[in-house]
Amino acid sequence: MNTPPLDEALKTYEIALDNLEDSASPMSEEQIIAVLNARDFVHATGQAKVYHSYHEQKTLVALDVRLKQNAWQISKVIDFSSWRTSLEPPDTAWWWHLETETELARWQWWDWLWRGLSIAGWTANLGLLIDLLPRFLIAGTGFAGAVAIAFPSLLTLLQAISELTETGQEGFDKLLIRLGIPKHFHAEAQLGATELLLLILLGFHFYLPNFSNFSNRRGFEKYKQGQLASAEAHYQQALALNPDNVKAHYNLAVVYENLQQFDKARTQYQFAVKGGFVKAYNNLGRLHILNNKPSLAIPLLFKGLAGAGQASIKVRYDLMKNLGWALLKQGREEQAEPILRSAVSLGSSPEGIEKISN
Known part of the structure; x- marks a missing residue:
């Protein structure tokens, strides 16, 4: 055959x-x-x-x-x-x-590495998104903020679908083919998309303090216009975006003082004090004096005065004045007198008259 x-x-x-x-x-x-x-x-x-x-x-x-x-x-x-x-x-x-x-x-041969890095990057993206989303949602950042965070959220969702489902992977491969990317580069393209999204989310995370400062400035503008409710909302936005924004804590405390909500004001001043904000030492000390607790005010005011070397004349004057007042409340006239004399001397100087009266 x-x-x-x-x-x-x-x-x-x-x-x-x-x-x-x-x-x-x-x-x-x-x-x-x-x-x-x-x-x-x-x-x-x-x-x-x-x-x-x-x-x-x-x-x-x-x-x-x-x-x-x-x-x-x-x-x-x-x-x-x-x-x-x-x-x-x-x-x-x-x-x-x-x-x-x-x-x-x-x-x-390197596809196993690119896929592993893609999974690690996707995990990092998800972690960042879980951190960012509540901040923007709690902050109520308006339409622009919602759109800004919705974009990377949608990308992360699409990426999860392409990674975790067969249909999603096929769809992603078809997209890459339409873009003219050879199949042997698809793992690299997947990693590139993951890292690009990671950079976008890191950018949002990196700029959180900037977004927070913007909301804080908006709040201060509203405060100067007498719109206390609006100012409070903007300061709360600022703190949702960056809980360590000591200026926002201080400004929110000032609003609460104006609203006669002294417990809330003290809490916010305490956060600002922990951040080393000198004005907060003075204001929290003053609230303790008004609450007839000079023993709590004195160490705060001493510490604030020690760190007030670069502060304005008005801040130093207020710290001295309130420290002298707290000492007098305790009957410590001999200690209070030189501090109050220093406050009078500072306040009666030409620069002091101009700064303190304004």
């Missing part, structure tokens, strides 16, 4: 590969060309046959895998470009483009 032509071609291909792989000496150009010609023969024979058996298909796939596994070594021996120029094989003859297979294999 005659051997079918395709079986014969596959056997020739297998023998050529065996000679290439089993040679005791380094592979030669002649051995490589023999393998490539054998693959040409398989292709031509297969084209002439309508039906291919499962055995033939399985054998061909296994032999092609062996050839691709040798692509890197083959590419070091043979100049494919020169051979293609002379022989003009069709573009579908991938075996004449093994240097491309080598590049693909080199890139795809």
Whole structure:
């Protein structure tokens, strides 16, 4: 019984590969060309046959895998470009483009790393978003703020879908193909998209103090206009965006004082004191004196005065005046007198008269 032509071609291909792989000496150009010609023969024979058996298909796939596994070594021996120029094989003859297979294999070998970094980046994105969303929602930053945080939120959601669902992954791959990104770069593109989103979220996180300061300034404008409720809302926005904004704590305390909500004012002044805001030492000390608790006021005012070297004349004057007042409330006239004299001296100077009266 005659051997079918395709079986014969596959056997020739297998023998050529065996000679290439089993040679005791380094592979030669002649051995490589023999393998490539054998693959040409398989292709031509297969084209002439309508039906291919499962055995033939399985054998061909296994032999092609062996050839691709040798692509890197083959590419070091043979100049494919020169051979293609002379022989003009069709573009579908991938075996004449093994240097491309080598590049693909080199890139795809790192896919496990890119996917791992993508998952780590996605986890970081989710953590940042969980931190950012409540701040903006609690702050009630208006339409602009809602749009600003909605954009990265939507991107994170889409990224999660593309990472965690098969349909999402297929959709992302189709998008990359439409953008002209080769499939072997899809893992890198996924990582790039993840890192870009991470940069956007980090940008939001980095600028939280700036957003907070903006809300604080808006609150101060409303306070100067006598709109205390609006000022309170803006200061609360500022603190939702950055709880460590000591100026916002101080300004909110001033609003609460104006609203006669002294317990709330004391709480906010205490936050500002923890942040080292000198004015807060004075105002919290004054509230303690008004609450008939000079023993709480005195250490605060002493500490505030010690850190008031760069403060304005008015702040230093107020600290001295209130410290003297607290000492008098305790009957410590001898200690109070020099402090009050210093306050009078500072307040009666030309600069003091101008600054304190305004």
